[in-house]
Structures are given as structure tokens and as C-alpha cells.
Amino acid sequence: MFARYSRHIRILLIAIVAVSGFAIYRAYNSPPDVNLDGLQLKNLDGTAFDFKKLYGKKLFINYWATWCPDCLREIPSIESAMKQCDTNSVVFVMVSDEPAEKINAYLAKHDYPMTFVRIDKHFQELGINSIPMTYIYDEKGNLTYTYVGTNKWDDPAMLKIIQAGVEK
Numbered sequence: 001m002f003a004r005y006s007r008h009i010r011i012l013l014i015a016i017v018a019v020s021g022f023a024i025y026r027a028y029n030s031p032p033d034v035n036l037d038g039l040q041l042k043n044l045d046g047t048a049f050d051f052k053k054l055y056g057k058k059l060f061i062n063y064w065a066t067w068c069p070d071c072l073r074e075i076p077s078i079e080s081a082m083k084q085c086d087t088n089s090v091v092f093v094m095v096s097d098e099p100a101e102k103i104n105a106y107l108a109k110h111d112y113p114m115t116f117v118r119i120d121k122h123f124q125e126l127g128i129n130s131i132p133m134t135y136i137y138d139e140k141g142n143l144t145y146t147y148v149g150t151n152k153w154d155d156p157a158m159l160k161i162i163q164a165g166v167e168k
Contacts (some may be wrong), residue, residue, distance in 0.1 A: 043120065044104055062094050068132065080153070089163075
């Protein structure tokens with residue numbers, strides 16, 4: 001009797017695996033909405049990072065980690081993009097959920113000009129399941145662009161997005 005239905009069972013199993021795979025892919029490659037008002041970041045010296053001092057500026061926030069090879073490959077292009085942008089109007093912030101000691105040890109070997117901060121929560125608590133992940137906010141704090149994965153941020157098209165902002 002099972003031999004008669006084995007083809008249908010195989011097709012059903014393939015469909016289940018495909019749908020499950022797509023659901024997992026979407027969960028890990030869809031950026032969650034991260035509200036700046038609820039985001040509590042700390043400078044690497046442990047003091048609170050104050051977003052209010054950035055009002056009126058565009059904000060480039062990249063979630064990264066020292067253990068993430070894709071993140072580390074992306075950082076030089078973020079640095080290059082920052083050098084090509086007006087830093088009076090765009091602020092580049094690098095957020096990690098690692099201990100400050102680990103971030104500082106990495107930065108001791110790399111002289112990057114971006115602002116490096118940490119968050120006490122694990123990224124997963126924010127819904128961030130994949131890094132690197134980047135958010136760009138306009139001068140009013142409205143999310144204008146998101147990107148999951150490694151990017152060439154110093155590419156002219158990306159620079160235009162960073163400087164002008166586009167709808168997500």
C-alpha cells in the first residue's frame with residue numbers, strides 16, 4: 001500500500017523542506033525594525049551613548065562582531081564611505097554585542113575613525129539574526145534604508161544612498 005503512495009509522500013516531503021527552508025531564509029535575512037528611541041547603547045568606556053546629540057544628522061548604524069569574517073571584510077568600505085561623506089551631516093556608528101574589552105582589543109590593531117559602541121542585549125533580542133546588518137536613518141530619526149549582509153559602502157550608488165537617503 002505504501003509503495004502506491006511513495007511518490008506522493010516524496011513530493012510532499014520535498015515541499016515541506018522547501019517551505020521550511022524559505023521560512024528560515026526569510027527569518028535570517030529580513031531586518032527587523034529597530035527603533036532608535038528604545039535602543040540603549042554604551043560607549044566603550046561604559047558611558048551612555050546619547051542619540052539626542054545626533055538629531056539633525058543622518059545616521060549610519062552597522063551591527064557587527066569581531067568574530068564575523070563578513071563584518072570584518074566590510075569595515076574598510078565603511079571607513080572609505082565615511083571619508084567620502086560630510087561627517088557634519090552623516091554619523092557612522094558601529095554596534096557590537098560583544099564585551100568592550102573584545103572590541104577594544106580589535107580596535108587596538110585597527111585604526112578606524114567610526115564611532116564604536118556596544119549594546120548590552122544580544123542581537124537576537126533585537127530580532128537581528130544575521131550580521132553584518134546596516135540601517136540608515138534620516139535627520140529626523142526615520143529609517144530610510146536597510147541592508148543585510150556584506151556591502152561595498154564606498155560604491156558610488158551606496159554613497160548616494162548614505163548621503164541622500166532613499167526609501168527602504
